[in-house]
Amino acid sequence: MKPLKKIEIIAGAIESKKVEKILKEHQITDYSVITGVRGRGGRGDRDGDGLTDAFQNRMLIVACPEEDFEKFKEPLRNFLKKAGGICLVSDVMWLNH
Amino acid sequence: MKPLKKIEIIAGAIESKKVEKILKEHQITDYSVITGVRGRGGRGDRDGDGLTDAFQNRMLIVACPEEDFEKFKEPLRNFLKKAGGICLVSDVMWLNH
Amino acid sequence: MKPLKKIEIIAGAIESKKVEKILKEHQITDYSVITGVRGRGGRGDRDGDGLTDAFQNRMLIVACPEEDFEKFKEPLRNFLKKAGGICLVSDVMWLNH
Amino acid sequence: MNEIFGNLLNPPILFFFLGILAVLIKSDLDIPQPIPKLLSVYLLLAIGFKGGAELAHSAVGPKMIFTLLTAVAMSFITPLYAFIVLRKKVSIYDAGAIAATYGSISAVTFITASSFLQDLEVAYGGHMVAAMALMESPAIIVGVFLIRKFTKDYGETSYGGIIKEALTNGSVVLLLGSLIIGMLVGEKEVVNMKPFTDYIFKGMLTLFLLDMGLLTGKRMRSLRNAGLYLLGFGVLMPLFNAVLGIGLSLLLQLEPGNALLLTILVASASYIAVPAAMRMSVPEANPGLYVPLSLAVTFPFNIIVGIPLYYQVILWIDKM
Amino acid sequence: MNEIFGNLLNPPILFFFLGILAVLIKSDLDIPQPIPKLLSVYLLLAIGFKGGAELAHSAVGPKMIFTLLTAVAMSFITPLYAFIVLRKKVSIYDAGAIAATYGSISAVTFITASSFLQDLEVAYGGHMVAAMALMESPAIIVGVFLIRKFTKDYGETSYGGIIKEALTNGSVVLLLGSLIIGMLVGEKEVVNMKPFTDYIFKGMLTLFLLDMGLLTGKRMRSLRNAGLYLLGFGVLMPLFNAVLGIGLSLLLQLEPGNALLLTILVASASYIAVPAAMRMSVPEANPGLYVPLSLAVTFPFNIIVGIPLYYQVILWIDKM
Amino acid sequence: MNEIFGNLLNPPILFFFLGILAVLIKSDLDIPQPIPKLLSVYLLLAIGFKGGAELAHSAVGPKMIFTLLTAVAMSFITPLYAFIVLRKKVSIYDAGAIAATYGSISAVTFITASSFLQDLEVAYGGHMVAAMALMESPAIIVGVFLIRKFTKDYGETSYGGIIKEALTNGSVVLLLGSLIIGMLVGEKEVVNMKPFTDYIFKGMLTLFLLDMGLLTGKRMRSLRNAGLYLLGFGVLMPLFNAVLGIGLSLLLQLEPGNALLLTILVASASYIAVPAAMRMSVPEANPGLYVPLSLAVTFPFNIIVGIPLYYQVILWIDKM
């Protein structure tokens, strides 16, 4: 097993598309997305209702080596500062294959 | 980056609403909810089917300082003991902004 | 609270059913499943679209003692090697009840 | 009589069987959420609206009022005797939850019965839809009350909360709301809505019963844990309730259409409102027990055997 | 006149009230995603297709072209004066977002108005659907432009991107696409599609407005943060816009049906296209402000009071 | 002939183009799951039910039986020659998966063809729906067999499992089930169901093809990896299969309607049943290759060019 960083980003559905762009710009090609996430935060209640996904969140999950994370860390921080959402980083072991 | 506790609570969809209440009672205003989670546990198969969400789970994700967690830990434990579900606590770093 | 391993497996929706089988074969009866997960990985873009779930992923979450994980670790690795997907392992504390 | 048992050759019923069959042969046919939700919102809206439109023509008479009172009374009483029958064999929690389940009603069973009547061109009153809405909740309150009384657990439960939840239950609100709207809008609007509320109704019911079949098939598996006593309960309770329902219809001198609907309301068991309420108020009760019992035993029994059987008996008595 | 205010006794409007009521009494009635998505795709497809079929019969005249030009012009102009009214009371970001919201249109309001006309058997031109599609996006561009200008933030925003996003907006593409298809297919196909696009249309609109009611009810809660000034804006802006719309209809000598639709387009405010675009281009604006304002104030005002009121005024002027 | 190529001016086909266009111009128009699932369940149920109702009137003759046998035989044989053509250019896994894909059928192509015939008022037999259901699965078994044989990997795969999965495939069960139910219910019920199964059918197909267009547009992007050889295969294979299908129809002396449907079954390729089965039995095959090939090349080719072309040829031969 190999140690990696797991980065979990929860942000608005519309903003998450921008986060995906940031990931791509930094050659992070592998990640997962959970749609239809509800939540509450500094920017109010995202109750999942509505005709657009303006009141929905998504959760992006990226598992990557720490050095890859360092690359997109600052652009991501800047984006989230403006657009809202959280980013949680933790240590995981990757059952490699 | 700031160290926080990540609390993940998986419980029945109906019970999760009560968990949200407990969170609110303890001034935890920021959290996320993933709906439509299936699962199996001590209370049988939650296959996601059915006309109500009686056979569905939700996953609540809370990132907060350890001292906040300490506040709602016992009420949560008591509730889950009765209503079922699991609560997993881990260490994360928050990419603050 | 009791220390456990949290195992998160993200794999194709169809393949995930096989992973559930592997879990069952190793007496892992308790776990959760998040459906409708999108993603990108070595096997291309799983955009969630389509009439089958051939382009969707699922995320399985298992919290269990380390020794239980050891039991299904190898069969799981072998399966994921062939069918794709990732498995992330981390340390969690279980708020037991 | 042949015509009546021709109920089995009805598309909704046959697709219900198809759904069960698909599960039995382990087919991967499925109708994921929220499609069933869409179908059930449609059915409740349509049946409520049509009931209201019907009601706009009828005079409010004492017979109508007595029918409604009887219906409500039954949903208070049924859980009581159901509980007595059950409490020796299962835990008090399960007994209370199952009792509430059988005191409440199944909207789909009612809708299937109304479609059955429509095929036979037998009329029924719009107030029967009101009866259905009124019967949905009382049993929940009785069930919780019984459990609290017998477990002597007067803990945190607030009856106010349960009563409020029962009254604001989504399907009750939608049914009563649609009923009142159907009464208000006037003939022209009723005609405008017909293609939606009437013409495609049977098809939508068919699709919904296909899904119910799939669900029933899945829930049937959990019946293994239920034991013979409960399985017997799942068949005999509706039969007993139907006898009561037919008797009451006789007393109230109801026409055959209304008699069948009252009977089916009393005989049917909930698998939507009650489970949701029970999970919140009585988490100790096992939903793996009361849901399959009402969904996988009583529901199919009622729509396959019950509806034509009860109606046949009603006609026999009527002719006497 | 009675007939006109009978609008309130229309199933779609009444179910809209039912939705709000359900939220107010804290019912758990809900219509989860993607059901509302399905309903709105259906409505846009049907209204576009019917508009196109209508258009296939009509000659393209100067009046039609001036109507379209007026419509587009209004969606550029409205945000300008709305912004002036707003910028003293709210942040520039919010002012720009709300201005864009009111410059754009609400398809459901338009569809409700067209259903209102149909009930009164008043004709309207298929080109009004084109007007709706053309008015959806310009306001977004104006709104972003205003914000950039007044915050002097000429940062990373590329107008090209915003314009492209505005033009490729899903509902614009679906509406214009359906319109063109409706024009192309020929009478026989239009008849073939009628059961889908016409007969069940009112029922589908009813279901959708039930959902809109639920949504409106939920969003009403956030209005507390809005303050009286904004609430007043949410009612007076559509009224002012309606006066403009009626005046322009007079100038263009539009028939009552087309006049109402132009008026409602100018008077209505977006809660689909604009919020989605604003979230991406102006994340600083608060969607908890501009969405509830258009959805929970202006939308109900327009469909309940506005449509019959505007139409009454149009008829009065017409008779003069 | 003009009438035949008027197929292109059909709402379903035009909305299919609209879907592709929406993706090409990067519109955010989308129809999220499970709406496509609802539409496909509806279409399969309706086409099966109507086929069954049709079949209830027809006598079972040798021609019908030979047609069914031919259909099944073709779904065993097609993968064999497809595999031979493919194995030199792609991996054995991919060759087997693509071969299975082209041996199986596309229900939407069939349904579009049946709607095409209906517009021309050309009759076809209900047994053609049975032929479709029977052709869905055999190719899967042949595909897996070929891969196992050529890779000499007789590992864990149990043919029993694959065969079972193929037979219990959701769409096969729904189609055959609806067919049998349509046969059983009797004329009166068929009429009752018409508004649902017939009148709104074309509209539902239109909505579904809009979604298929969106999906096709998205999958077209992955075709870059496919290479010219495979792209050619995606067009020439259905053409070759169509020639075979027309030849067989000639031999069987089928009427034009049935001839077109048999031809389209042979010529069409699966993108639902086969991908799902292949992912489980042959995870080594690349779904990013065989899905786009059948969905984004063969499917549009068949519904746009194929259906009118094959039918024209069938008529020419018929007139000779």
Ligand SMILES: Nc1ncnc2c1ncn2[C@@H]1O[C@H](COP(=O)(O)O)[C@@H](O)[C@H]1O
């Ligand atoms: N402390 C937290 N724990 C879990 N999720 C959070 C937390 N803070 C914010 N979120 C999620 O991030 C979304 C956007 O946050 P915000 O920008 O603060 O409104 C919220 O709707 C939540 O889903």
Ligand SMILES: Nc1ncnc2c1ncn2[C@@H]1O[C@H](COP(=O)(O)O)[C@@H](O)[C@H]1O
């Ligand atoms: N060990 C576990 N790992 C992951 N999820 C679990 C575990 N135990 C329970 N769950 C989830 O929690 C839900 C309720 O658990 P229970 O009350 O034990 O039936 C289950 O349906 C699962 O979704």
Ligand SMILES: Nc1ncnc2c1ncn2[C@@H]1O[C@H](COP(=O)(O)O)[C@@H](O)[C@H]1O
């Ligand atoms: N590094 C990663 N981080 C997060 N998710 C991943 C990662 N790699 C793969 N995945 C997920 O696993 C799925 C299958 O991976 P693969 O077999 O590599 O195509 C992808 O579609 C993603 O959803």
Ligand code: NA
């Ligand atoms: Na009952």
Ligand code: NA
């Ligand atoms: Na406007």
Ligand code: NA
């Ligand atoms: Na084929």
